[in-house]
Amino acid sequence: MRITTSLLFPMLLFIAGAGRAQAGDLSDVLAQCAACHGVEGIAKSADVPHLAGQNELYLLNQIKAFKTGRRAHKEMRYMSRQMSEAEMRDIARHYATMPR
Numbered sequence: 084m085r086i087t088t089s090l091l092f093p094m095l096l097f098i099a100g101a102g103r104a105q106a107g108d109l110s111d112v113l114a115q116c117a118a119c120h121g122v123e124g125i126a127k128s129a130d131v132p133h134l135a136g137q138n139e140l141y142l143l144n145q146i147k148a149f150k151t152g153r154r155a156h157k158e159m160r161y162m163s164r165q166m167s168e169a170e171m172r173d174i175a176r177h178y179a180t181m182p183r
């Protein structure tokens with residue numbers, strides 16, 4: 084089953100990173116995002132959206148929507164679960180400033 088292996092790696096990364104994630108250090112979080120959305124914000128999988136160069140406010144709103152469950156998606160809900168407001172804003176800015 085394709086979904087199982089494609090999810091296992093980021094899940095493991097997430098678990099490994101969760102313990103040492105520091106406030107203000109985004110690189111641990113971004114490494115997890117990169118597993119699906121690409122290091123450059125360009126996704127390799129057709130069912131994963133590119134984030135590079137997307138509007139900052141849009142990205143922030145989507146992450147918030149995943150966190151609250153307003154936008155339903157299992158993996159993204161899981162990823163956004165522990166994010167602080169500041170982290171969500173930093174992440175949105177990070178991807179918005181990446182070249183497409």
Ligand code: HEC
Nearest residue numbers: 093112115116119130131132142145146156158159162174
């Ligand atoms: C397991 C794979 C996976 C991981 C890891 C992951 N994402 Fe996603 N992400 C997705 C998928 C799939 C979608 C599309 C969801 C849908 O179809 O509604 C998505 C959607 C999004 C969107 C909405 C984009 C849009 O155009 O609407 C944002 C923003 C986002 N992810 C940010 C992140 C961030 C930030 C992280 C790291 C904290 C992350 N994602 C980690 C798979 C992942």
